[in-house]
Amino acid sequence: MDSAHAWKGYYRAEREWLGAAALVEFLDVAEPLDARAGGAIVIPHTRLEVTGGQIAAAAATVVASGVDRVLALGVLHGARRRDRARVTAARSGNEGARRELRGVHDERGLAAEEFSLDGFTELLALAAERAGTTVDVVRRYPFLVGDDPDSLPGLDELSRIVADGAMLVVTTDPVHHGRAYDTPESQCMPADDPATLATAQRMVDEQFSALSEHRFDDFVDLAERHRSDFRDTGPTMAALIGAGWEATVHELELVDYSAALDSPSPSWVAGALVTL
Numbered sequence: 001m002d003s004a005h006a007w008k009g010y011y012r013a014e015r016e017w018l019g020a021a022a023l024v025e026f027l028d029v030a031e032p033l034d035a036r037a038g039g040a041i042v043i044p045h046t047r048l049e050v051t052g053g054q055i056a057a058a059a060a061t062v063v064a065s066g067v068d069r070v071l072a073l074g075v076l077h078g079a080r081r082r083d084r085a086r087v088t089a090a091r092s093g094n095e096g097a098r099r100e101l102r103g104v105h106d107e108r109g110l111a112a113e114e115f116s117l118d119g120f121t122e123l124l125a126l127a128a129e130r131a132g133t134t135v136d137v138v139r140r141y142p143f144l145v146g147d148d149p150d151s152l153p154g155l156d157e158l159s160r161i162v163a164d165g166a167m168l169v170v171t172t173d174p175v176h177h178g179r180a181y182d183t184p185e186s187q188c189m190p191a192d193d194p195a196t197l198a199t200a201q202r203m204v205d206e207q208f209s210a211l212s213e214h215r216f217d218d219f220v221d222l223a224e225r226h227r228s229d230f231r232d233t234g235p236t237m238a239a240l241i242g243a244g245w246e247a248t249v250h251e252l253e254l255v256d257y258s259a260a261l262d263s264p265s266p267s268w269v270a271g272a273l274v275t276l
Helices: 004-029 048-065 081-091 095-101 118-131 155-163 194-212 216-225 233-241
Strands: 041-043 069-073 103-105 136-143 167-171 175-178 248-256 267-275
Touching: 004 048, 004 118, 041 048, 048 118, 048 167, 048 248, 048 267, 069 118, 069 155, 069 233, 081 095, 103 155, 118 136, 136 155, 136 233, 155 233, 167 233, 175 194, 194 216, 194 233, 194 248, 194 267, 216 233
Parallel strands: 041 167, 069 136, 069 167
Antiparallel strands: 041 267, 103 136, 175 267, 248 267
């Protein structure tokens, strides 16, 4: 998979393969979470076959809350294919490219080929339809946030949306581990070992703790160490909801990606359902 566009197709094909009946089944067994006012729901964007129940629980929570609007913060994995050179330059530290691209993007531009919110919005639309209601989803993609989210261009718009009563839903896969993700072979941990799950839980807890305490420089280091794609959505979320909150991890799954990436095992991604 060499682009967000390719992954978008991969996940679309997975939803088609699962079929509408499977999506309905996810919702049939989903229990709404205790979402706290002024907080957020954090969801994965891993394979629905494994973590569809997590995403369905978030959709059920939104519908049960009665809100009519959601602010969904997605991960911008690689922007559009035509922007690859600019994105690579920005991530490599080119100041001109960083100034140009740092900010909050939408699907009319840099995020047009992004996939990280597709599964959630499809399940939410289905959940709302079954409940006889509608929920407007505002999808936004912060990029190059770094350790100073308060200076992020576009943050003011997000703050207004939240202040107007929208529920905040944020996606991340907070750990990418194994041979597909350049983990040294001596440090690779098998996904089916209970000790690995416990280690992944500690990695996730570390990231949420740093965000809750607004230790953004520490968080940037953790995101790099754990190969977390929370690097942009996490600090943005923390800037929107403030400091001092607690994170409750309801589910944590280690999702195998060795086949999808044609890579030896272990090659897994952590998918977590969290409320703040």
